Amino acid sequence: MNRKEYPINPLKIAIIGCGMVGSSSAFALMQSGLFSEMVLIDANRDRAEGEAMDLSHGLPFARPMNIYAGDYDDIVNAAIIVVTAGAAQKPGETRLDLVRKNVAIFKSIIPEIASRQCEGILLIVSNPVDILTYTAIRLSGFPENRVIGSGTVLDSGRFKYLLGQHLSVDSRNIHAFIIGEHGDSELAVWSGASVSGVPIHDFCEMRGHMDHDGAMERLYQDVKDSAYAIIKRKGATYYGVAMAVRRICESIVRDEKSVLPISSMVHHKYGIDDIVLSLPAIVGSEGVEAIVPTPLSPEEIQKLQASANTLKAVAEEVFTDA
Numbered sequence: 001m002n003r004k005e006y007p008i009n010p011l012k013i014a015i016i017g018c019g020m021v022g023s024s025s026a027f028a029l030m031q032s033g034l035f036s037e038m039v040l041i042d043a044n045r046d047r048a049e050g051e052a053m054d055l056s057h058g059l060p061f062a063r064p065m066n067i068y069a070g071d072y073d074d075i076v077n078a079a080i081i082v083v084t085a086g087a088a089q090k091p092g093e094t095r096l097d098l099v100r101k102n103v104a105i106f107k108s109i110i111p112e113i114a115s116r117q118c119e120g121i122l123l124i125v126s127n128p129v130d131i132l133t134y135t136a137i138r139l140s141g142f143p144e145n146r147v148i149g150s151g152t153v154l155d156s157g158r159f160k161y162l163l164g165q166h167l168s169v170d171s172r173n174i175h176a177f178i179i180g181e182h183g184d185s186e187l188a189v190w191s192g193a194s195v196s197g198v199p200i201h202d203f204c205e206m207r208g209h210m211d212h213d214g215a216m217e218r219l220y221q222d223v224k225d226s227a228y229a230i231i232k233r234k235g236a237t238y239y240g241v242a243m244a245v246r247r248i249c250e251s252i253v254r255d256e257k258s259v260l261p262i263s264s265m266v267h268h269k270y271g272i273d274d275i276v277l278s279l280p281a282i283v284g285s286e287g288v289e290a291i292v293p294t295p296l297s298p299e300e301i302q303k304l305q306a307s308a309n310t311l312k313a314v315a316e317e318v319f320t321d322a
């Protein structure tokens with residue numbers, strides 16, 4: 001197989017893992033109109049077939065598209081390969097608890113992709129997403145820019161939503177990022193947060209909120225604990241992340257060069273090297289174009305480094321065992 005024989009089809013997407021996250025992402029992507037072909041792969045073939053049938057029955061109300069259950073030979077020319085396969089987080093289980101189970105699953109999936117010389121972008125969603133994106137880079141041999149994790153795109157969306165509620169303003173006008181691990185060691189970048197250019201504390205005061213420390217702590221904890229709070233109530237989270245997947249795909253296939261806090265390999269940034277975590281990055285048709293040098297306060301840099309160390313310890317443990 002070579003690229004000439006299998007040129008990339010920019011209108012084709014593959015989803016590996018058709019559980020709650022994979023099928024919700026497929027549903028969001030189907031409605032986006034970004035693709036004309038979508039192949040679904042799951043270890044449980046019936047599941048993939050059922051999802052493809054169910055989604056296809058909605059096409060008369062959307063746009064024509066070919067949605068089908070397939071296998072790895074079908075992904076070769078996909079522009080984006082989304083991986084959502086894996087065990088989901090159970091109540092009380094941290095994302096890092098999942099690591100061993102899902103690294104083992106990746107050891108069966110990623111070599112299948114790598115052996116087919118796919119030229120598309122690999123978008124990892126399974127958790128712990130940073131460690132699994134790191135695993136995918138190592139196992140695939142793909143250039144680092146072509147392997148992206150959904151990272152803290154979802155967490156930043158939660159952050160904007162909660163800030164929008166707090167300030168009674170459209171969340172799309174809020175500029176704020178959650179960075180670091182997609183998990184317990186993540187941090188909110190308060191120093192650069194703004195509403196349409198107005199520094200966040202000034203905007204808070206304009207809306208009558210004076211207890212900055214209390215509000216910052218409460219909002220951060222609410223973002224960080226969102227997944228636990230949802231899992232406790234309904235067993236899994238999937239709609240929010242599906243919208244995050246759709247947004248990342250949009251930036252890739254339309255070469256939008258949007259700045260999104262995806263997770264990617266970090267080299268020599270903020271004293272951090274050779275670990276995958278989330279930082280605002282320019283995302284386009286080549287995947288990660290550049291990590292944006294967002295100004296951080298000394299305290300934020302310290303927290304980011306602590307987050308990187310947490311991830312590094314896990315990565316080392318996983319790959320020493322391997």
Ligand SMILES: NC(=O)c1ccc[n+]([C@@H]2O[C@H](COP(=O)([O-])OP(=O)(O)OC[C@H]3O[C@@H](n4cnc5c(N)ncnc54)[C@H](O)[C@@H]3O)[C@@H](O)[C@H]2O)c1
Pocket residue numbers: 016017018019020021022041042043044047084085086087088089102105108109125126127128129150151154182236237238241
């Ligand atoms: N990154 C994020 O923001 C985010 C948010 C929510 C969930 N997640 C993660 O997404 C993953 C999926 O969650 P879910 O709720 O869809 O779980 P799920 O159990 O509903 O679905 C997992 C699917 O993966 C399939 N699968 C397992 N091994 C496979 C393999 N080797 N090849 C192909 N398919 C395989 C299963 O058959 C199942 O259909 C979990 O790791 C979860 O923690 C990530």
